[in-house]
Amino acid sequence: DQQVKQNSPSLSVQEGRISILNCDYTNSMFDYFLWYKKYPAEGPTFLISISSIKDKNEDGRFTVFLNKSAKHLSLHIVPSQPGDSAVYFCAASEAGANNLFFGTGTRLTVIP
């Protein structure tokens, strides 16, 4: 049973525009959420995270929004750059847990 879901397998965006990647979860015990970026032949790289006590966290061009009532989070990339083209994974964990639940990923393509 997939507790973290990324329903869009792919997304294409023009360079300079906003990219919005979405993620839904079912487990109300999740209290920490992360986004990872993965290039081919490399391991996932941590991008940004958010605790359940916040609804927004920003780091440069990347902002993560958390809507706990809807069990939904999103990653906004503004402006999108061709180097952002990668697979993005959403992940979540319960308090004190030592494992992450990952979504199936969204492949972002930024078109120059």
Next chain:
Amino acid sequence: KAGVTQTPRYLIKTRGQQVTLSCSPISGHRSVSWYQQTPGQGLQFLFEYFSETQRNKGNFPGRFSGRQFSNSRSEMNVSTLELGDSALYLCASSLQTGSNYGYTFGSGTRLTVV
């Protein structure tokens, strides 16, 4: 500093064989976790080791096992390989146990079972 090193990068095995994968964490990191990535399934947690002790195990059959050595290096073993075990196996290390400490992933070992 050196990242997480996984060896080998690629591996081809035959059904029924066993395989051992290796992971060297970032220096000073004491927690090592293993994940399996397959198309359509994302990354699925296998197990985590901290101070040579398995702290948590995912929902995988007993054919999947692991261990951690005193220098924090970890190995993962899969016995009686099945075609469905073909996947990218990722190792991640962190300073402490608990996902809030942030994982650093290795590049993975791609296992193909034929």
